[in-house]
Amino acid sequence: xxxxxxxxxxxxxxxxxxxxxxxxxxxxxxxxxxxxxxxxxxxxxxxxxxxxxxxxxxxxxxxxxxxxxxxxxxxxxxxxxxxxxxxxxxxxxxxxxxxxxxxxxxxxxxxxxxxxxxxxxxxxxxxxxxxxxxxxxxxxxxxxxxxxxxxxxxxxxxxxxxxxxxxxxxxxxxxxxxxxxxxxxxxxxxxxxxxxxxxxxxxxxxxxxxxxxxxxxxxxxxxxxxxxxxxxxxxx
Numbered sequence: 001x002x003x004x005x006x007x008x009x010x011x012x013x014x015x016x017x018x019x020x021x022x023x024x025x026x027x028x029x030x031x032x033x034x035x036x037x038x039x040x041x042x043x044x045x046x047x048x049x050x051x052x053x054x055x056x057x058x059x060x061x062x063x064x065x066x067x068x069x070x071x072x073x074x075x076x077x078x079x080x081x082x083x084x085x086x087x088x089x090x091x092x093x094x095x096x097x098x099x100x101x102x103x104x105x106x107x108x109x110x111x112x113x114x115x116x117x118x119x120x121x122x123x124x125x126x127x128x129x130x131x132x133x134x135x136x137x138x139x140x141x142x143x144x145x146x147x148x149x150x151x152x153x154x155x156x157x158x159x160x161x162x163x164x165x166x167x168x169x170x171x172x173x174x175x176x177x178x179x180x181x182x183x184x185x186x187x188x189x190x191x192x193x194x195x196x197x198x199x200x201x202x203x204x205x206x207x208x209x210x211x212x213x214x215x216x217x218x219x220x221x222x223x224x225x226x227x228x229x230x231x232x233x234x235x236x
Contacts (some may be wrong), residue, residue, distance in 0.1 A: 003072040005081040009088075010064035016088040017057035023095045029102040029149070034156030042211045043151050043166035045144070045199025052141055052195055059134035060088070066130040076124045077131070083119035084135060087112045102156065106149040113142040120184055133188040140192025143180070147173040166211065170200075174218045181225050190222040197222075 020026075028044070031037030071077040090112045098105035116139040123132040151169035155162040177193045197219040204212035 002075060002078050003068070005078060005085070006064070006068040006072045008085055009081050010061070010068050012085045012088040012092070013057075013060045013064040015092045017061060019092045019095055020053075024099055026095050026098055029098065029105070029152050029156070031156070033100065033102050034153070036156050036158050038152065038155045038162050041148070041151055041155060041162045041166045042204050042208050043148050043169050043200060044203060045148075045196050046203040049196055049199030052137075052192065056134070056138050056141060060138060063130045063134040066127070070127070070130075071124075074124075076126065080119040080122040080124070080131075080135070083115045083122065087115035087119060087138075090115070102149070102153050106146075106153045109142065109146050109149050113139065113146045116142055117180065120180075120186075120189065125185060128186060132184070132186045136184060136186035136188035137192045139180070140177070140189040141196065143173060143177055143193055144196030170211070170214060170218070174221070177218075177222060178225060181222055182229070185229065187226050187230065190226040194219045194222050 027047075028040075031039070067077055067081075090108050094105060094108050094112065097108060116135065120132065120135045120139045123135050125132055147169040151162075151165040154160055154165040154169075159165065160168065173193075177190065181190045181193075197215045200215040201212045201219070204215070
């Protein structure tokens with residue numbers, strides 16, 4: 001059973017990574033699919049930040065392949081696999097849904113985040129470069145992406161303006177990121193959130209300095225917490 005789960009994890013990782021090759025590029029929810037078409041929200045990072053998906057896909061595949069070969073029958077590697085499979089299966093279906101229906105896509109990305117987070121909390125801490133770290137990077141990026149989606153849908157349905165929705169989403173995402181960073185030993189998790197916040201800072205620096213500054217302060221806070229945990233672990 002352990003080896004079957006390990007194999008399914010690898011299949012799910014490959015499927016997740018290959019779907020973007022066969023679908024239209026996703027560059028954000030189509031405003032025509034929202035009752036109130038909204039332009040770019042302040043919480044959206046610069047386009048370059050989305051290149052992190054390449055690293056996520058490759059690292060998840062490497063992790064699953066390593067796990068199958070080296071830990072296929074290891075019971076310590078079993079608890080996180082069903083949750084990671086579920087998250088990647090949702091992810092494989094996400095782009096086609098997001099291209100057509102923002103609300104179901106937003107529900108799906110929060111489900112992806114939730115299942116990835118459970119996988120992160122259950123992941124083994126042995127061989128961190130092939131276990132907890134890639135899941136941490138994936139979960140960290142989903143933390144940011146989920147709240148970008150939520151803010152876009154909220155503004156698109158007139159639940160606040162694009163500005164207010166972005167502020168609320170930024171605040172909640174930061175709170176979640178701080179809590180999760182305190183719970184997980186891998187710096188890959190806050191690293192992904194910091195990457196997203198940096199992209200948000202750059203996107204807003206010349207047009208919305210207050211939002212850019214808040215994103216930068218959030219990134220500095222996560223750096224401080226992450227490094228503090230690493231120092232505490234070294235002393236223990």
